[in-house]
Amino acid sequence: MRYQNTYVNLDTRLYHEQPPTPLDNPRAGHFNTQVAQQLGWIEDKELMTNWVEIVSGQYVPASFKPLAMAYAGHQFGQWAGQLGDGRGLLMAQVLDNDDQPQDLHLKGVGLTPYSRMGDGRAVLRSTIREYLCGHALTKLGIPSSNALGFVVSDTRVRRERIETGAALMRVADSHIRLGHVEWIASFAPDLLDTFTDYMIDTYYPEYRDSDAPVAAFLTAVVERTARMIADWQLIGFAHGVMNTDNLSITGSTLDFGPFGFMERFNPAWINNHSDHTGRYAYQNQPAIGHWNLNVWLPHFMRLEGVTRETLADCLAPYEATFMQHYQQGLCRKLGLPHQRESLGLAFEWLTLLEDNLLDYTNSFRALLGLVAPADHPYEQKLLATMTTELSSDAQQVWQDWSARYLAQIEQLPLEQAVNDMQTNNPVYVLRNSMAQRAITAADQGQFEEVDRVFRLLANPYSVQDIANDLDSSAPAPDTPQVPISCSS
Known part of the structure; x- marks a missing residue:
């Protein structure tokens, strides 16, 4: 190495x-x-x-x-x-x-x-x-x-x-982590200048020759964090403990404790059993990312030339970056272009999922069975399962929405729409039950299930022969997703 x-x-x-x-x-x-x-x-x-x-x-x-x-x-x-x-x-x-x-x-x-x-x-x-x-x-x-x-x-x-x-x-x-700078600000403020140089030179060297390298670095951290959290929301991932010491300066997911992947769609889902107020619920992650950065940035006012206005400018792109990345990704999950009509359909779709507690991963993937049924028998089965869970009133909502959705799809090149849907909607995510089966086997000294799940997750966007029905089975609608302990 x-x-x-x-x-x-x-x-x-x-x-x-x-x-x-x-x-x-x-x-x-x-x-x-x-x-x-x-x-x-x-x-x-x-x-x-x-x-x-x-x-x-x-x-x-x-x-x-x-x-x-x-x-x-x-x-x-x-x-x-x-x-x-x-x-x-x-x-x-x-x-x-x-x-x-x-x-x-x-x-x-x-x-x-x-x-x-x-x-x-x-x-x-x-x-x-x-x-x-x-x-x-x-x-x-x-x-x-x-x-x-x-x-x-x-x-x-x-x-x-x-x-x-x-x-x-x-x-x-x-x-x-963001917490490194918080430690320096509290216990060794004389190190902030050299440590900031180290972060730029090591992880953001492209900004070293910028007219304002510190501001460029801070803005990049803000934007990378916003995109990472948008990716979490799109895939249905909840980190569970978004403390400032658990966020990296590179915008990469770090520290897996009480994480979880969304099953039955509930934006208020709390996956950390220690989070009694729901601070880190799935729907709150974008706001918490902004909160953490807002706590972190003022420490850099100790540096020469960095003002409150500078830091406000660095934080300002967060919301727009998150919204653009999230909305573009949401449209791609539906195989639609990023435009107002597409977003309207997308948010109606999310409401349908929420109102009926449908499985997040399976429901998005099932739309391939609607758009191109002949080529997607697995997704046709997902679609059939999904629609049988709808009440009579919800069936009417679904029929109305799917008709308008297909009308939009028909105006587009089908191959491109299908490709976007296949590459943005996984077949497999790490469900808690899947992880638990691997853990139970490992407790008995058997790691074959860890290996199988590992291989399955290596190609999450493709239907695989090594999968079994439990890998994509959602819990019953009236079964709450069990929160995970921080104990590790």
């Missing part, structure tokens, strides 16, 4: 250098060959031979520079003070095959100075969920951390009960 360990050269107040604390008797859980190829890991005999030992913390290659990062954050809207890598270590920074920086971050490898009340460990169930979700979002085309692989061990970890300890090698284009 092409190492570029630069974070370790920053001021030592920003991190704590330390080795991982090994897991006991580690065994392979799953290995992501494609990520390994992209990193150059697969070409290094030492890394390939010892990958289980490396991910379990038993062996640290000489080129790795493990350290725990300090950061702070606002959690559920309240200042939480110093946080930091409480169970993770930035092991190395590399350039991938596309010359893009990538962090190798090991999660679940013991206590750090930032562990607070934690034990520094990760459990198998949350490790599998993060591993599969990072993979799923990446293959859905949404910027996200991914993972090289995970291991399971004999280390026992206490949560609500005693569980199996595991570790994950997370790979992300950056592990710098």
Whole structure:
């Protein structure tokens, strides 16, 4: 691999250098060959031979520079003070095959100075969920951390009960969070100038020669965050815990805790059982993204030449960027051009889904069975299932809407409409029940289901032979989607 360990050269107040604390008797859980190829890991005999030992913390290659990062954050809207890598270590920074920086971050490898009340460990169930979700979002085309692989061990970890300890090698284009700047502003304000330069030079070098590089960088973070959250909304993904310490400066999805993919469509859905007020409900994610950025940006007023007006200009594109990306994507999901008539149909469609608690993923995909039934027998079955769930009144609404929708489609080149629908409406997302079946098997030492789900999610926009009916089955309409615990 092409190492570029630069974070370790920053001021030592920003991190704590330390080795991982090994897991006991580690065994392979799953290995992501494609990520390994992209990193150059697969070409290094030492890394390939010892990958289980490396991910379990038993062996640290000489080129790795493990350290725990300090950061702070606002959690559920309240200042939480110093946080930091409480169970993770930035092991190395590399350039991938596309010359893009990538962090190798090991999660679940013991206590750090930032562990607070934690034990520094990760459990198998949350490790599998993060591993599969990072993979799923990446293959859905949404910027996200991914993972090289995970291991399971004999280390026992206490949560609500005693569980199996595991570790994950997370790979992300950056592990710098909005909370890093919040930490600097509170505890080491003299570092803001050099740290801002580091963020620009490392992750946004194209703005270094700009007339106003700091403003260009901040605007880019705002716009990338808006697009990422629009992508979440379009695919029906809810992060569940959008604290400022869980948002990356690169606009890539980071930190998978109580996440979930929408099943029965309910915009007010809360997928985090600790979110008693619904702050991070699916429908609130765009507003929370704006809130987080609005908290983050004022810290840069400490820099020379950055004024309140500058920061207002940086934040201003958020709403327009989000709305344009979301509306364009929504129209593509229907195979329609981005125009007023299309948006009217799209929002009527979402209302139909909400009023009848229809499955979000299946219902969008089912429209291919309406538009091009001869070529889409699988989608025809989805369409038949969907329409049988409609009441007589809803049937009339559906008939009226589908007639007007088909009239719009008929004015367009059918091939283009079908292509847009196929490439923007997945057949498979990581449903909680799917992840749970993989976890249940893994608890018994069987990782074949993890591998099957991994392979299924590698091609989410195509119907696959390795799928079974449970992979795309929605819960009954009167069965609420179970919220997920933050415990991991």
